[in-house]
Amino acid sequence: MKKISYGFTMAECMLVMLIVGVAFAILTPVLFATAPDQELLRARKAYHTLLSSVSLMVNSSSYAQSQGSLDMTPYLHTDTGTSVDLQNIRDRYFCANFAETVNTKFVDCSLDIVNDAVETNGDTTCSNNFDFAFSSQNARNTLCLESDNGRNGMRELLYEELMEQLDVSCENFYTKNADTNPSALYNFQTNDGVYWGIQLTNFSHDAAIDQYGVSIPSFYNLICINTDFHQSAEHTYGAGVNKDGNILLGKKLSDLVETEESSIQGN
Numbered sequence: 001m002k003k004i005s006y007g008f009t010m011a012e013c014m015l016v017m018l019i020v021g022v023a024f025a026i027l028t029p030v031l032f033a034t035a036p037d038q039e040l041l042r043a044r045k046a047y048h049t050l051l052s053s054v055s056l057m058v059n060s061s062s063y064a065q066s067q068g069s070l071d072m073t074p075y076l077h078t079d080t081g082t083s084v085d086l087q088n089i090r091d092r093y094f095c096a097n098f099a100e101t102v103n104t105k106f107v108d109c110s111l112d113i114v115n116d117a118v119e120t121n122g123d124t125t126c127s128n129n130f131d132f133a134f135s136s137q138n139a140r141n142t143l144c145l146e147s148d149n150g151r152n153g154m155r156e157l158l159y160e161e162l163m164e165q166l167d168v169s170c171e172n173f174y175t176k177n178a179d180t181n182p183s184a185l186y187n188f189q190t191n192d193g194v195y196w197g198i199q200l201t202n203f204s205h206d207a208a209i210d211q212y213g214v215s216i217p218s219f220y221n222l223i224c225i226n227t228d229f230h231q232s233a234e235h236t237y238g239a240g241v242n243k244d245g246n247i248l249l250g251k252k253l254s255d256l257v258e259t260e261e262s263s264i265q266g267n
Helices: 010-034 040-058 060-065 083-100 113-117 159-176 251-266
Strands: 106-108 130-134 142-146 188-191 197-198 208-211 216-218 221-226 234-243 247-249
Touching: 040 060, 040 083, 040 234, 040 247, 040 251, 060 159, 083 106, 083 197, 159 221, 159 234, 159 247, 159 251, 234 251, 247 251
Parallel strands: none
Antiparallel strands: 106 188, 130 142, 188 197, 197 221, 208 216, 221 234, 234 247
């Protein structure tokens, strides 16, 4: 009886390998293109963390005396200690409360190095031709942005420029300290690997601007966010928070959020 062979010929094997190779070449770029970018995912998550944390703080008992404001003026004036000690407590209050709303790997709210990132006009106050964008009190750095005249002659803060400067300041902060251990720079790191740098302040700055007949705080406290384990300025984002709890995103983070919302609406 003739023995039947069920093996593949060399030609058949080569044909199969060729088909698999072509399919792999076609699908590889598609797979990589659709794979989620972890840094971008962390950036979007950081945005939602910022929103929820600030909302929790504004509505928490910690700021009850301020009636929904982050302004620390009503607090700690009668505590014992030197004026410097009390100032430090007030300035760290926002950072400490923020850290309590998230899961952190380390926390050090005494750090104020983020202030080094802020471009300054050489003074701690702005001239009459400028309005405060973000700054800090006393000897800390100040960023002043010129405003234009809006409707009915009301002065309007140039938010587009401010959004860009939020990013630039945080990128400058990273660039200056790229070789430094991030735990010595940022105030805390969340468990998802995001580093947070908080410009320390008590939000008692009275800088405001009239916009369409409504007076709103024009002082924004700078927050720097790094999402790639302090590897590059590319993934360092800026944001600002004023004492009313309003958040102004830097341009880069704003673009990511818009992309996310467009994707959700498209579905």
